[in-house]
Amino acid sequence: MIERHEHLGKLVTDATAQLSATSPWLVVSTSPAHPASAEFNAASGRDIQQWIGRQVADWPAPIPLGGEPPDVRPDRLTFAPARQPGRTANSYYYEFHSDGSVLGGLQVGALQNSPPDGEPVWALGEGAVAWITIAMLRLNAAFARHDSALGEAAVEVAVVCPVDTSPTVPIQVWNHAGGAYGPAGTRQDTSVGSARSAVDLTTCLSPRLTMTARPFLVDLLQQFGVSEPRHVDPSGVVRRRHFTGHDELIHTWADAIGIPSEP
Numbered sequence: 001m002i003e004r005h006e007h008l009g010k011l012v013t014d015a016t017a018q019l020s021a022t023s024p025w026l027v028v029s030t031s032p033a034h035p036a037s038a039e040f041n042a043a044s045g046r047d048i049q050q051w052i053g054r055q056v057a058d059w060p061a062p063i064p065l066g067g068e069p070p071d072v073r074p075d076r077l078t079f080a081p082a083r084q085p086g087r088t089a090n091s092y093y094y095e096f097h098s099d100g101s102v103l104g105g106l107q108v109g110a111l112q113n114s115p116p117d118g119e120p121v122w123a124l125g126e127g128a129v130a131w132i133t134i135a136m137l138r139l140n141a142a143f144a145r146h147d148s149a150l151g152e153a154a155v156e157v158a159v160v161c162p163v164d165t166s167p168t169v170p171i172q173v174w175n176h177a178g179g180a181y182g183p184a185g186t187r188q189d190t191s192v193g194s195a196r197s198a199v200d201l202t203t204c205l206s207p208r209l210t211m212t213a214r215p216f217l218v219d220l221l222q223q224f225g226v227s228e229p230r231h232v233d234p235s236g237v238v239r240r241r242h243f244t245g246h247d248e249l250i251h252t253w254a255d256a257i258g259i260p261s262e263p
């Protein structure tokens with residue numbers, strides 16, 4: 001499994017150069033312990049594009065992944081929005097590799113003035129981190145099954161920081177715990193690490209998905225001084241009321257993919 005974690009590290013390093021530096025990214029990557037053997041072409045690229053569209057149709061935010069044809073190479077399919085000036089909303093980047101490995105990233109965070117000094121930070125919504133991690137783990141596992149590589153895999157969840165902003169703006173986790181949207185943790189960071197573990201991807205296609213995702217949330221959020229995730233409790237139940245203003249969307253999504261949720 002060490003080899004697969006090293007493989008993930010290379011995927012993330014290579015992909016970072018492709019990510020827009022206008023805001024941070026949440027990146028979820030997986031690499032199966034027993035790689036598949038396949039090769040992509042234009043026809044299989046179209047098939048995967050349609051398949052992805054069905055997979056993300058239930059996501060609680062309209063991320064247009066699969067809405068545009070991929071860049072097709074024999075060893076991977078790359079999905080990214082067509083580059084347009086000023087296009088940053090819902091930006092995504094996804095690589096599906098022929099061995100069953102997947103790297104997916106979504107732009108997250110918004111510039112806010114952090115109290116009490118009013119200095120700018122990238123405010124990373126705790127709820128967004130929760131649902132995106134869960135959703136991308138499930139999508140990555142579904143591709144592994146599609147590619148006949150389902151089973152144990154190396155998994156990494158990371159926040160990738162912008163590389164060309166100057167001066168460097170720190171990242172801070174925010175939530176609505178205090179009644180208004182504001183800082184959740186005790187720490188800001190400009191170089192966040194990653195959460196890594198070996199996971200049986202089969203669990204990511206079952207109601208145990210949230211229990212699989214929670215340790216990654218705990219590890220990642222602790223790096224920002226957030227001791228406990230609010231959005232997924234220790235028993236793996238999604239707490240919808242903490243997704244302020246989005247609880248019905250989360251409810252619909254949770255029911256659609258078969259994960260436990262409560263108000």
